[in-house]
Amino acid sequence: MATLQSTALRTVDVARRTGYSVQQVRNLERDGVLPPAERSAAGYRVHAEVHVQSALAYRSLAVGTGPVEAKRILRALHEGPEARLLALLDAVHARLDRERTQLALAREAAARISAEPIADVRPADAMGVSELAAALGVRASTLRHWDAEGLVVPDRLPPRGTRRYTPAQVRDARIVHQLRGAGYRVGPLRALLPDLRSGHRREAVESALAAREAGIATRSRALLDASAAIRAILGPSTA
Numbered sequence: 001m002a003t004l005q006s007t008a009l010r011t012v013d014v015a016r017r018t019g020y021s022v023q024q025v026r027n028l029e030r031d032g033v034l035p036p037a038e039r040s041a042a043g044y045r046v047h048a049e050v051h052v053q054s055a056l057a058y059r060s061l062a063v064g065t066g067p068v069e070a071k072r073i074l075r076a077l078h079e080g081p082e083a084r085l086l087a088l089l090d091a092v093h094a095r096l097d098r099e100r101t102q103l104a105l106a107r108e109a110a111a112r113i114s115a116e117p118i119a120d121v122r123p124a125d126a127m128g129v130s131e132l133a134a135a136l137g138v139r140a141s142t143l144r145h146w147d148a149e150g151l152v153v154p155d156r157l158p159p160r161g162t163r164r165y166t167p168a169q170v171r172d173a174r175i176v177h178q179l180r181g182a183g184y185r186v187g188p189l190r191a192l193l194p195d196l197r198s199g200h201r202r203e204a205v206e207s208a209l210a211a212r213e214a215g216i217a218t219r220s221r222a223l224l225d226a227s228a229a230i231r232a233i234l235g236p237s238t239a
Contacts, residue, residue, distance in 0.1 A: 009047040018055040032075040060226035106182035126164045
């Protein structure tokens with residue numbers, strides 16, 4: 001079985017074992033994701049098991065935290081000190097924990113908002129941009145952005161086209177606010193809004209949040225896989 005000290009691996013061997021192309025392996029070395037390879041007398045790269053584990057760690061980290069942060073973590077792994085590597089990993093896990101917390105809060109709030117009845121609506125119940133922004137704790141420019149993106153489109157009052165939000169639109173804005181806080185992006189939200197407006201609020205929102213939860217779980221598992229490869233590279237603890 002290969003060990004981290006093995007030095008009989010060609011670039012193509014690393015590529016085959018990690019699912020990358022030969023050029024991608026070279027690029028990963030160039031970017032510091034892999035440590036510098038030794039060279040044979042003929043000038044060919046000679047890799048070790050550490051290059052395989054580094055490439056595998058990067059593949060998982062890229063899923064878990066994105067390629068930019070993944071490269072930063074792998075460079076810290078190879079360049080040290082270890083404390084910096086551990087701090088970067090802790091930050092990634094803390095970010096995921098915050099996302100899970102925000103998701104749970106969004107699920108609770110969206111379910112409560114979706115179930116609110118709207119009855120005895122009067123013109124005076126409508127809200128302007130500044131009023132709704134203050135109620136949600138967002139900037140007025142955020143509401144204008146949601147309007148431009150087709151997320152929450154208010155009525156327009158003549159003659160100047162002043163935005164006014166009906167109670168139903170206010171409720172949609174509150175749901176959008178919760179989903180955005182849980183990390184839901186504009187594109188998927190835009191696709192979700194027809195279901196919200198057709199009265200399927202609870203089912204649509206729960207489906208959206210379940211998809212978000214599945215995405216977080218995928219990233220968590222990827223980080224777990226990356227941790228195994230990083231642990232192999234670091235070797236046994238000296239503590």
